[in-house]
Amino acid sequence: MRVSFPFSAIVGQDDMKRALLIAAVDARIGGVMVFGDRGTGKSTAVRALAALLPSISATDAGYQDGTPRKGKVPVPFVDLPLGATEDRVVGALDLERALGAGVKAFEPGLLARANGGFLYIDEVNLLEDHIVDLLLDVAASGENVVEREGLSVRHPARFVLIGSGNPEEGELRPQLLDRFGLSVEVRTPQELAQRVEILKRCDAFEREPDAFGAVWARHERRTLKTIARGRAALADVELPEAVLIFASRLCIAVGADGLRGELTLMRAARALAALDGAAVVTQQHIATVAPMALRHRLRRNVLDETGSTVRIERALEELAA
Structure with a gap:
């Protein structure tokens, strides 16, 4: 299993980390949009936060094939690729079962898999507007409704939507950007000491990820307690x-x-x-x-x-x- 870079070990980018923690405490915020330079830790921070959070009940998490599961599972983290079709996102008729067994069955999409966790879209400003609009609608309602090919399916789709992008590659339409709860801007660090520290931590993680994670385990537990306390007190x-x-x-x-x-x-x-x-x-x-x-x-x-x-x-x- 791949080890994620510790959330607590991310150098700088305080606004981004604060926005993600706020969204982790109250999902009603409506997601986070992160605009900034490439290579500034945007996806690393989101993956790290998802990996940090405690396991959730399998019944509350996303699912792969619609089969109920038991026990605890890691918080889902789903990447939405730019070329994803609407059927891939919302789900569609399971053609294999329809042709092989003559049964109309639903094949869950990315929204189903993200339930209970995070849906991350890199370069969201390059995604087709109707897909972004659809994602924001589902994120706001917490439910995905699919009605096509004689199917009528409703399933929970409660997730924290995180979008990132580089403004130089195109802006998100204001009507869509407005529907993201929080928006933060990240820039390449300009302080020499900070850049050197980033290099040191990245090198240590790449060489011995388990040992690096162990060094930051106490800080991660402290962050996790802060999130749990925030959720309980909200x-x-x-x-x-x-x-x-x-x-x-x-x-x-x-x-x-x-x-x-x-x-x-x-x-x-x-x-x-x-x-x-x-x-x-x-x-x-x-x-x-x-x-x-x-x-x-x-x-x-x-x-x-x-x-x-x-x-x-x-x-x-x-x-x-």
Whole structure:
């Protein structure tokens, strides 16, 4: 079995790691979109988080052939290739059984296999729009419905959708990007010490992955406990009205379209507070998650050439004044 790079051993990329942890605590966030340079640890971080999480009941996990399973299984991690057809994604008629036995049977797709885990799409901005739209619909509803060739099938499809891409290769349509819960930007580290540390850790992992994993096992257990504590405390975290007013004022100040941004901002701030072990959401929690919850929901202002993140930070400063 291939050993995954430890999540705790990833150097830097704090925003990406924080967004993934928030999504792990509250799947209702709506997934994470990661834009950035190639080779910055995007897929490594998602795989590492999936490998870190505790095994789940087989009845709650994805399945290969529709056969019920018992016991515990690892959290599913499913890669969706760019060339995947709609039938491959949602599932279709099992032609082998139909032709061989004359039985109409459902052949599960990638959405079924991802249930209870993560569905990862690299270069999501190059995926066909109708497939992305379909994925976001299912991710939001938690259920996949297939009606074709005389089949009518419903099955749970609750997963955390993670998309990554390089903006230089094309942008995701704003209508689709808006439906991702969080959006983070990752860049190639520019600090010499950080780059050298990345090289050291990658080399150590490639040489002796088991030994490297053992060195980071204590840190991984600590991260896992943080996630478990966050999940358990999430429902009890208080969200004062004053903080909600602050969040709404921020969304108005930056001109965020619709209320999806505010809802995501609220959920992400609560999840972050739960991760921090806080009983009450504060304005600081809102400020921390605001860029990742709102940056992809802002209209471009032809009179303001500053980036979305700068506009959000400027609005936060004005509201705090």
